[in-house]
Amino acid sequence: DAKTxxxxxxxxAEGRAANLPCNHSTISGNEYVYWYRQxxxxxxxxxxxxxxxxxxxxxxxxxxxxxxxSSTLILPHATLRDTAVYYCIVRIPWVDGGAxxxxxxxxTHLIIQP
Amino acid sequence: xxxxxxxPKFRILKIGQSMTLQCTQDMNHNYMYWYRQDPGMGxxxxxxxxxxxxxxxxxxxxxxxxxxxxxxxxPLRLELAAPSQTSVYFCASQWPSGSGDTQYFGPGxxxxxx
Numbered sequence: 001d002a003k004t005x006x007x008x009x010x011x012x013a014e015g016r017a018a019n020l021p022c023n024h025s026t027i028s029g030n031e032y033v034y035w036y037r038q039x040x041x042x043x044x045x046x047x048x049x050x051x052x053x054x055x056x057x058x059x060x061x062x063x064x065x066x067x068x069x070s071s072t073l074i075l076p077h078a079t080l081r082d083t084a085v086y087y088c089i090v091r092i093p094w095v096d097g098g099a100x101x102x103x104x105x106x107x108t109h110l111i112i113q114p
Numbered sequence: 115x116x117x118x119x120x121x122p123k124f125r126i127l128k129i130g131q132s133m134t135l136q137c138t139q140d141m142n143h144n145y146m147y148w149y150r151q152d153p154g155m156g157x158x159x160x161x162x163x164x165x166x167x168x169x170x171x172x173x174x175x176x177x178x179x180x181x182x183x184x185x186x187x188x189p190l191r192l193e194l195a196a197p198s199q200t201s202v203y204f205c206a207s208q209w210p211s212g213s214g215d216t217q218y219f220g221p222g223x224x225x226x227x228x
Contacts, residue, residue, distance in 0.1 A: 034216070043118075043204050043219030044157065087156065101147050101172055101206075102217060104156030 004088045009109040018075040020108050022088030025069040031092050033064060035073045036102070037084040044087065044104075047073065083112045115140050118220035120205050126226045127195040135190040135223050137205030145208040146188040147172075147217065148180065150201040157204060163188055195227045 005023040012018040024033065034049040048055055048062045050071075055062045061074040075082055087107040091100075121136045139146065144165045149157040149172075159172030163182040177199055179191040188207075192199060202224050206217040 041222070043206070043222055044217075045219070046216040049216070101149065101159030101162055102157070104149075104158075106154070106156055 004090055004105060006086075006088050006105065006108045008106065009111065011111050011113055012075075012078050014080060014112050014114050015077055018078040018082065018110055018112070020073040020075075020086050020088075020110060021070065022073070023070045024088070024090045027068050027090050028092075031090050033062065033068075033071050034089040034091065034102070035060070035062065036087045036089065036104075037082075038087070038107070039081075039084040047086075078110075078112045080112050080114060083110060085109050117141065118205055118207055118218050120203075120220035120223050122223060123221070124224045126228060127192075128228060129195060129197065131195050132191070132193050133195070133225075135192075135203055135205075135225075137188045137190065137220060138186050139188075139205075139207040139218070140186065141207060141209065141218065142185060143207035143209045143218075144185070146182065147206040147208070148178070148188070148190045149204045149206065150174065150199075151204060151222075152201050160190065160203075192225075197227050199225065200227045201225060 032049050032051050035047040036044040038044045048060050050062045064071045085107040087104050089102050118139045147162045148160040151157045158174050160178050161172055161180040163169045166182050169180050182188050202222045204222045205220045208217045
């Protein structure tokens, strides 16, 4: 799996959009970008994933650059409950014949300020 | 659905003691995983299973054993507890579906070995 680089921490004001960057310059053509988050003392929670098109769901939007070497997770209207560690993970999803786990780095600690 | 449940939530062991961490999922997922998370770090994969009767080692399997006799249960066994095994343990499950193979995590077991 390709390695990712994320800032260790970020602040964002409540109600504003939180934009979390991730660099994955060695990503290969069949690797997807996944985002998970971990609220303090809880298990990680899936947020969103994508291959090359921008994606949006009820939690967030994922913007992937055209060369796929970086991406941005956008939380459109951050609340205090969005304070968490956010992990950007690049991997080839399971297709056939086996599975491997997720490779978690240290992530970005996003702090939402009231 | 209860999702992924883990017991116990907390446990203190003495060096050399043994214990089993329980993990159960009710989503009929084929894939299950055990991770450990040391303070300030990301998660590391201990063992995983792609179905009943099939298990495989992850990144940090030493000191642990697993079994998978049913689809629902994936217990993790510590035979001779050591202080280095002090960590938070997370179980996860996944329904393999190509690009959408997201993992669902339990709430974790916080283990201290003294």
